[in-house]
Amino acid sequence: MSVQEQSNRIIELARKWTTGTISNEEIAEFNAWYNDFDDTVLEEESEETVAELEARLYEATVAQEGISRRSIHRISLWKCISVAAAVIVLVIGAWMLRDRLSAENPDRNTGISQALPSGGNRAVLTLANGRQVLLDEALKGEVAVEGARVIKNADGLISYEITANDRKDSLAVHTVSTPRGGQFSVVLGDGSRVWMNAATTLRYPARFTGNKREVQLDGEAYFEISASSKAPFSVITPDQRVDVLGTGFNVKAYKDEPGTYTTLMEGAVKVSDQNKHNAVLRPGQFAVAGKDGSFNAGAPANVKAVLDWKNGEFVFPGEPLESVMRKIARWYDVEVEYSKNAEELKTELYYGSVSRWGDARDVLDVLSMTGTVKFSINQGTTRKKIIVMK
Known part of the structure; x- marks a missing residue:
């Protein structure tokens, strides 16, 4: 492969990486290219700091492409990279060089040196009789019997098996709650499956009876509903x-969000609010009932961003920093505090995607690469705290 062909291929892989369309095989190809990269220049320039290295690459890229600092400064994060192939390669190169130099210099950024590991599969099942079961610690098999047999399978999710012997507790209501930094999946008695995001509570009957099936939700969950015209x-x-x-749909109903969002993936749903507004959604549309009494429905949704949590990602499609930090706070179980000069950054829009299975520092590093925001991590009184700075 010629140098030009190799360059074009790396640019193609870089574009796929930044848009989230890269395959595992292509990631391996990109990593192989990076591992074979001649980095002796780094050894010769060991006195250069990571910040100076990134600044030099950044300025070189801007000069080459004729892009103003202000234009990149405003559109933020990986979205800005798509304006030019050279920008993609250099910025990803800077990111990878940052990782390599970080291993040699762990004190590169003392402000965010404290580890913040990602959340995991954690939840508590509360039975109608008040008994609680830590689902992440429960062994595979039967974990409870009340209205139905509650089974934890090899994949870690729980499901319900209803037998004739369970009739005496047919009205039992169960609650599954995920903590901040937790997620879990439940298969209800009717076969419907629910994926629960962090800081979410789901209340439901152990077995559905009659002509309706109702559950209560606080937080965020994705539902795949078993069809039934009778109920x-x-x-x-x-x-x-x-x-x-x-149907399949996502509901986001956190108390600290400005509204409740319902996004439809397939089938049809009717959404209504307390003010008697209602709308029927088509696949790919969403509705939001604002806490200020507003109601809007029918706009096209960014499905990848809506389901990012379910797919193990953070996806920011032009999302205000304040919203981004709420997601980070819930998943990493941290508090967020803005310094006085950073309040104006709350409405700044950020673009891009990053795995949510890594340390929070990985996410914060990506956000800080825009040059608009900085972070530090402090040990708070109850939990760790991320300080947002300008």
């Missing part, structure tokens, strides 16, 4: 109700 399925949140027959 419609409803998700009830403090500000919104979603009625379905059989």
Whole structure:
């Protein structure tokens, strides 16, 4: 392969990486190229700091492409990289060089040196009789019997098996709660499956009876509903109700968000709020019931961003920093504090994607690469705290 062909291939892989379309095989190809890269120049320039290295690469890229610092400064994060192939390669190169130099110099950024590991599969099942079961610690097999047999399978999720002997507790209501930094998946008694994001509570009957199926949700969950024309399925949140027959959809109903969001992936749902507004969504559309009483429905949704948590990612499609930090706070179980000069950054838009299975420092490093924001991590009184600085 000629030098030009290799360059074009690396640019193609870099574009795929930044847009989230790169395959595992292509990641391996990119890594192989990087591992074979001649980095003796780094040894010769060991006195140069990471910040100086990144600044030099950045300025060289800007000069080559004729892009103003202000234009990149405003559009932020990986989105800016798509304006030119050279920008993609140099910025990814700077990111990878940062990692390599970090291993040699662990004190490269004392402000974010404290580890913040990602969340995991953690939840508590509360039975109608008050008994609680730590689902992440429970062994595979039967974990409870009340209205139905509650089974934990090899994949870690729980499901319900209903037998004739369970009739005496047919009205039992169960609650599964995930903590900050937790997620979990439940298969309900009717076969519907629910994926729960961090800091989420789901209340539901151990077994559905009659002509309706209702669950209550605080937090965020993705639902795949088992179809039944005789018993419609409803998700009830403090500000919104979603009625379905059989479909896949996401509901985001956190108390610290400005509204409750329902996004439809397939099928059809009817969404209504407390002010008697309602709308029927088509696949790919979303509705939001604002805490200020507003109601909007039918706009196209960024499905990849809506389901990022379910797919193990953070995806920011032009998302305000304040919203980004709420996601980080829930998943890494941290507090977020803005310094006085950083309040104006709350509305700054950020673009890009990064795995949420890594340390929080990986996410913060990517965000800080825009040059608009900096972070430090402090040990708070109850949990670690991320300080946002300008």
